[in-house]
Amino acid sequence: MTAPLHFADAREAADLAAFLARLIHYDRAAVVRLQAAGGALAVFGRPPSFEVLAIRTATLMDEAPLDITVSAGQLLEGIEESAGKAMVPAPVTGPPWTGLLPPRGGWSEIPGLPDAGELRGAVAAAVAEFRARDEALPAEHRTRAERDRIGREIWSRTIGSTGLPLRAVHAAQALGFLPSHEVPVALLGAGAWVRLRTPFGSVAVRAAGGLGGLTVTAVPHQR
Numbered sequence: 001m002t003a004p005l006h007f008a009d010a011r012e013a014a015d016l017a018a019f020l021a022r023l024i025h026y027d028r029a030a031v032v033r034l035q036a037a038g039g040a041l042a043v044f045g046r047p048p049s050f051e052v053l054a055i056r057t058a059t060l061m062d063e064a065p066l067d068i069t070v071s072a073g074q075l076l077e078g079i080e081e082s083a084g085k086a087m088v089p090a091p092v093t094g095p096p097w098t099g100l101l102p103p104r105g106g107w108s109e110i111p112g113l114p115d116a117g118e119l120r121g122a123v124a125a126a127v128a129e130f131r132a133r134d135e136a137l138p139a140e141h142r143t144r145a146e147r148d149r150i151g152r153e154i155w156s157r158t159i160g161s162t163g164l165p166l167r168a169v170h171a172a173q174a175l176g177f178l179p180s181h182e183v184p185v186a187l188l189g190a191g192a193w194v195r196l197r198t199p200f201g202s203v204a205v206r207a208a209g210g211l212g213g214l215t216v217t218a219v220p221h222q223r
Contacts, residue, residue, distance in 0.1 A: 002068065002088040005041065008059040010084030016043065019056040019201065020076040022175050023047055032075060033098045034088070036066035045072060046097045050155075050171035053102065055195075055202040069094035102204045106190045112162045113187040116178060116198070119159070119169045126154050126166055162187055168196050168203045177201040 007013045023030045026047040033044040041058045070089045078087030114122070133150050134142070155167035164187055172178040177200045178185070188195045195204040 002066070003062070003064065005036070005066075005086045005088060006061040007084045007086075008039070008061050010081065012058040013079050013084045013086060014081045015200075016056060016058055016086065017076055017079045017081060018176060019043065019045075019054075020072045020079075023054070023072050024076065026174075028073070030072040031069055031092055031094055031098070032072045033069045033094060033101070034066055034075075035101075036060060036064070039063045041066075044098070044101060046095075047171060047175065050167050050174070050203075051205065052168050052171045053097065053204045054171060054175050054177075055102075055204060057201070069098050102193045102195060103190050107188040107195065108190070110162055110164075110187040110189045110194065112160050113164070113185060113196075114159065116183050116185050119185065120173060120178060120180070122159065122166060123170050123173050126157075126170070130154055162194070163189075163207050164194055164196060165205060168194075168205050172196055172198065172201070172203045175201065175203070177203065 007016075020030075020032070020043075023032070023045045026049065030045060030047075035042045035044070039060045039062065041060050043056045043058070045054045045056075046052070047054060066088075068088065068091045071092055074089035075086060078089060080086070113119075130150060134147060137146060155165065155170060157166045158164060159166065159169065169178065177196075177198045179200065183198050183200070186197045188197060189207070192206050193204055194207050195202050
């Protein structure tokens, strides 16, 4: 059995629980890959529809290495927020994305990213556009394929000249990484990857080719 994870701050257990709950909201069968080394934990998840990798980090009291893919739901059930610890469930066979993670180092900042308020405004405008175009479709054309086409067109747009797709910003907001108050945001690049980072977590996407050809679908609602 894998030893429990003991967080350096009990609040980090609650933050991880909130992150896992949001992942499960989009996929009840979600899995996460856990990587720990030197007391630093990274939790990777892939919420459906966004075609991104979501990353939540935490500081652990123990420095034992760990690299395992587990059920997000079982990990959530094993979190004891008051004790600041989490029981690690048995490993599972992960989907292909778990073998294609961003690099650990070599990141450099990409200029031109708007502030958090502007990013939230861009998402709100995109959601409004999707709803308007969806409502304008004739009944005979309001098919899943046509709605997905509109969604792909909107969410694949990039933020200015940064190369960051709008779907990554939408994912950051939906996962709680881009809250309603002002927070510092940064855009980093390493190889084919770009990563939107906030104090609450990161969202990473491959700048070329996406994550193995996964399909983007429209996600007009927000949580």
